[in-house]
Amino acid sequence: xxxxxxxxxxxxxxxxxxxxxxxxxxxxxxxxxxxxxxxxxxxxxxxxxxxxxxxxxxxxxxxxxxxxxxxxxxxxxxxxxxxxxxxxxxxxxxxxxxxxxxxxxxxxxxxxxxxxxxxxxxxxxxxxxxxxxxxxxxxxxxxxxxxxxxxxxxxxxxxxxxxxxxxxxxxxxxxxxxxxxxxxxxxxxxxxxxxxxxxxxxxxxxxxxxxxxxxxxxxxxxxxxxxxxxxxxxxxxxxxxxxxxxxxxxxxxxxxxxxxxxxxxxxxxxxxxxxxxxxxxxxxxxxxxxxxxxxxxxxxxxxxxxxxxxxxxxxxxxxxxxxxxxxxxxxxxxxxxxxxxxxxxxxxxxxxxxxxxxxxxxxxxxxxxxxxxxxxxxxxxxxxx
Numbered sequence: 001x002x003x004x005x006x007x008x009x010x011x012x013x014x015x016x017x018x019x020x021x022x023x024x025x026x027x028x029x030x031x032x033x034x035x036x037x038x039x040x041x042x043x044x045x046x047x048x049x050x051x052x053x054x055x056x057x058x059x060x061x062x063x064x065x066x067x068x069x070x071x072x073x074x075x076x077x078x079x080x081x082x083x084x085x086x087x088x089x090x091x092x093x094x095x096x097x098x099x100x101x102x103x104x105x106x107x108x109x110x111x112x113x114x115x116x117x118x119x120x121x122x123x124x125x126x127x128x129x130x131x132x133x134x135x136x137x138x139x140x141x142x143x144x145x146x147x148x149x150x151x152x153x154x155x156x157x158x159x160x161x162x163x164x165x166x167x168x169x170x171x172x173x174x175x176x177x178x179x180x181x182x183x184x185x186x187x188x189x190x191x192x193x194x195x196x197x198x199x200x201x202x203x204x205x206x207x208x209x210x211x212x213x214x215x216x217x218x219x220x221x222x223x224x225x226x227x228x229x230x231x232x233x234x235x236x237x238x239x240x241x242x243x244x245x246x247x248x249x250x251x252x253x254x255x256x257x258x259x260x261x262x263x264x265x266x267x268x269x270x271x272x273x274x275x276x277x278x279x280x281x282x283x284x285x286x287x288x289x290x291x292x293x294x295x296x297x298x299x300x301x302x303x304x305x306x307x308x309x310x311x312x313x314x315x316x317x318x319x320x321x322x323x324x325x326x327x328x329x330x331x332x333x334x335x336x337x338x339x340x341x342x343x344x345x346x347x348x349x350x351x352x353x354x355x356x357x358x359x360x361x362x363x364x365x366x367x368x369x370x371x372x373x374x375x376x377x378x379x380x381x382x383x384x385x
Contacts, residue, residue, distance in 0.1 A: 008035025008338075008347040013086045013180065014367075016041060016078070017062065018069075018102075020091035022160070023119060023196070025058040026169035028089055031176070032061030033338035033347040036087075039363055041078060042356040044068040044384040057335035059353035065364060066357030066384040073382045075101035079110050081367055086183075087115040087176050094124050104191045114189040115179040119172045121163070123195030135163035135196070142167070142200035147207065151221025151228065167199025222273075224248070230280035231256060231270065234309060235287035242309035243287060243295050256304040260286050357384055 013036040017028040025040075032038040040059065044066040053059055068074045079102065082088060088107060090097050097103045097118070104116045121138045122128040128141075139145040139162045140155075149156045175192035183189050210216035215224070222228040231247040247256040254267045260283070269275060287295065292308050299306040310318060316327035316334050328337045331352045338347035360383050364374050377383045 007345060008033065009342055009345040010034040010036040011345070013037065014084060015039065015087045015089060015176075016081050016085045017089040018078075018091065018097075019043070019064075022058075023164040023169035023172070024089055024091035025056070026165055027117070027119070027172045027176070028062060029058045029060055030170070030173045031087075031089075033349070035345065035347060038062035039081065039085075039367065040064040040354070041069075041081075042066045044071075044357070044381075054331065054353050054355050055333050056353050057330065057333060060330060060335075060349055061351055062354065063351075063359035063363040064354040064357055065360040068382055068384070069100050069102075071380075071382045073377070073380065077377065077382055078102050079107065080369070082107050082111050082114060084368055085111065085114060086180060087117055089172070089176075090116065090118040091120070092118075094120060094129050108189055108191075112189060113183050113187060115176055115183060115192060116189065117172050117176040117179070117192040117194065119168055119194040119196070121168075121196045123198060124193050128197075135160035138163040138167065138196040139200045142197050142204065143207075144200040144204050146218070147204075147220060147223075147226055149220045149226075151219065153220070155220065162203060163196045163200050167201075167203060168194065168196040171196075171199035171202070228273070228276060230276055230283045233280065233283070235284060237287055237292040237295060238289060239291040239293075241292035243292055244307050244309050245283075246305040246307075248305070252303055252305045255302055256306065259299050259302055259304045259306070262286075360384070 010031060013031070015028065015031050015036050015038045017024065017038055017040050019025065019028075019040050019042050028038050028040065038061065040062050042064050053064075067077055069078070082102075090102075092100075098105075104118070107114055107116055118124065120129070121133045122131060136145065136157050139157075142163075144162050144167075145155045145157065147155075148158055172192065172194035175194050179190055179192050207216055210223075211218075217223060220226060225232050225248075227233045229248075231245060231253050234242050234244050236242055245256065247253040250267060250270055253270050257263070257265055257267060262282070265279065290298070295306060296308050315321055321327055326337055327334055328349055329335075330349050338349065361374055364377075364383070365371065369377075374383070
């Protein structure tokens with residue numbers, strides 16, 4: 001893959017990704033954004049997903065080969081690729097990779113330096129390991145769903161961000177990076193067991209500290225950052241849009257009160273929870289008196305921690321994102337740019353998302369197979385594309 005002068009910090013790292021849904025490709029995207037040579041192993045003859053794979057940002061920065069993993073020679077081809085890989089992404093349910101002949105023991109025997117990254121909802125063992133589930137189930141059991149919502153109302157699923165992407169894909173990425181760093185010192189690979197339920201639980205670490213200190217209650221909507229505090233909430237505006245207020249520190253709270261025209265509330269009583277409900281109702285009435293953009297203009301340059309609540313279709317046009325280049329257009333699809341930023345080896349979107357199997361011939365050749373071997377694999381139905 002031609003990287004030119006935009007190689008990221010993982011330039012030279014090779015990753016085989018056994019393609020699955022959502023959080024697996026997200027981990028592959030992150031590694032690819034950082035410069036790794038990520039090779040997608042798509043399922044030969046498999047059905048397309050909900051969107052055209054060529055318009056899926058989580059498939060960017062890698063090439064795709066189609067391999068029939070159920071073919072008698074499919075596992076051997078994957079093992080051949082693993083011989084020259086630094087890491088593997090596997091997101092099958094527990095036991096599936098072993099049944100296919102590409103489980104950790106076999107792969108690490110073929111390549112002892114391999115980092116075998118595997119991600120599931122419940123983990124590789126435990127009473128729930130074999131059960132089906134989705135993001136909402138994992139975060140529910142992790143204790144991450146219960147606190148999200150307003151007082152007296154049911155918990156609100158935060159899309160599938162906490163379990164799939166933060167607790168799953170991002171945790172797997174961190175695990176792979178850590179294991180790669182260790183393998184560089186020891187010369188030995190290992191298995192990374194990333195469970196979404198574990199990752200979602202990890203994200204709630206601060207809650208357990210606050211509960212232990214007696215400053216967090218399990219009743220939703222009564223705490224500092226769960227919409228219980230009027231100065232940390234979302235308010236509807238006159239045009240049916242919303243502003244987000246996060247004036248936690250007292251100096252910002254004072255600026256907020258001045259900005260919305262309240263001069264009869266003692267800022268020193270900010271943390272007196274007895275006054276929160278009535279003040280919240282007052283905030284609601286005040287914010288409903290102006291449009292979202294009028295409030296944002298009023299607080300421009302004022303440290304009141306007030307921002308617009310932007311819809312996904314609005315974010316790329318925000319001046320801050322525009323200045324930082326936080327969003328890029330790849331093949332007509334506006335999407336988040338690689339993050340975080342690196343001063344010397346920046347990540348980049350080098351290639352758009354591939355169609356399934358579009359790089360089979362070229363990629364297999366780059367990964368060490370001869371043209372004669374590739375031709376035989378095509379004719380035998382092991383690969384497609």
